[in-house]
Amino acid sequence: MILHVAVLMGGWSAERAVSLVSGEGVAKACESLGHRVTRIDMDRDVAARLAEAAPDVVFNALHGTPGEDGTVQGLLDIMGLAYTHSGLATSVIAIDKELSKQALVPHGIRMPVGTIVKSESLYEGDPIARPYVLKPVNEGSSVGVAIVTREGNYGNPIARDAAGPWQTFGTLLAEPYIKGRELTVSVLDTAEGPRALGITELIPKNGWYDYDAKYTDGLTTHVCPAENIPADVAASMLAMSIESHRLLGCRGVSRSDFRWDDELGEAGLYLLEVNTQPGMTPLSLVPEQARAIGMSYETLVQAIIDEALARKAAR
Template sequence: MTLHVAVLMGGWSSEREVSLTSGKGVADALESRGYRVTRVDMGRDVALRLAEAKPEVVFNALHGTPGEDGSVQGMLDLMGVPYTHSGLATSVIAIDKVLTKQALVPHGIRMPGGMIVGSESLYAADPLPRPYVLKPVNEGSSVGVAIVTEGGNYGQPIGRETEGPWKHFAELLAEPFIKGRELTVAVLGDRALAVTELKPKSGFYDYDSKYTDGLTVHVCPAQIPAEIAQSAMAMAVKAHHVLGCKGTSRSDFRWDDEQGEAGLYLLEVNTQPGMTPLSLVPEQAKHIGMSYADLVERIVQEALSDHAAAREKAA
């Protein structure tokens, strides 16, 4: 019997276009393996469309809210439909950078200190010594991130009319800037796949650098000391388990190579990593000998087995 998979993509977040690209790749891969696929560009009628389609499992290829923050997960839980990636509680925590710190730091995972600041306060004074980073509390893909430096063009203090995340979000997370190198680790099930170093040509791994071909060099595996690679992979697996992630996750790091292992900081955990041709999880899977279609199929099968185990436990 052919398994029927609905691939949920698009939506209305700032990451819509990336999600559509991820979803197309996933749907094409599943069809190549003989699955029956229904492609769903999420609108406000998504529950009705899924009820009419009657899939046996949903592949969640959404990025950002509401596909990554627990909203869609809660809807699918109520509908009783198995779905890929993390569940409701994990999604609520991981999308929120403050909640993520509160969950992970007590377990010995090193993360930058931080504080929530009102955007209005930035026009009077800096919340931290420069350089520091400002980012929205619950956006992904480096959306709205600003690095405030001594010689930057934001002003001292930040100018009220200067473009930046303070003009779009009432509150922001301020963190010390961790100098050094950008690393990322994908986790699939219980296994860290590899460490990739990201070398953006702009100097900052922002939204455009992530999703525009040629703007970032991916070095996989990262050319770093073995103990740093092992530490990053161990931290990524631990974060995956502490948060309760399912399927695949991706942990992003900064490494100050002048400090050795003490300079390795986890920045955030992405519970809905991209599945585009430029995305890091498929790239790391390929590095260990897993094709894109193998990866997609593995994620679907894990979703089905997790759902069956949860039903058996509840019975």
């Protein structure tokens, strides 16, 4: 069936540039599938532009706020438009790292124990023992993440003039730093239910897996499928990803990010967050894992669209 697909991309978040790349990739895939495509770089007039386009389905290729936090989802719900990825309530919870813990940890999902701190308090002393991680409560793509170590150059306590997220965000989430390996699992909704596509290990060539390492070609090695993962750890990771997708009410596709302290075995596996709007760029992890199991980028895009249309029809 030939569809009119509006691809919503860009916007004004810190992840605008990545969203534009994701959106253009999706738009070209839709065109190669024979669909009619309207590209929309989101601005404050997005409702009028969507109403004028009157698409069969909206492919939400936005990253960060307001495309990932429930704002756009609420708008699309009011307009009665079918759209890809998770709905309003799921988006509100999943983008907020503290709300996500409250939704997942009571059900047995192991996540780092965190504490919300006022950024000003960091100039007086550490909120928890070093090493620890500071991150905004509701940003993605490692935007604004800092690792505070005993030997770090932020100062002890953190200096006011030290560049870091405390200069941008009023409150931050502090979590213990988990040493070990960076791993991720994509979950795709299918007719049979959520399916984990595989496990990828991310090995940054310098430092850690920050924003630049994620989106700059050559800065991170992707091992897909991941190697040397014991069967019990792999099984636990896949199960936690599917269960987190289910508990949060994710739709279409999600990606769960993990840290694994391999010295502790399965007990060293921690879910960091669930991404409801994972990237669709040439370097993105969801298309890579799909490709590893024989699913083309175009087939992946069509599967996400099909889920959105089926959800709309079921309402």
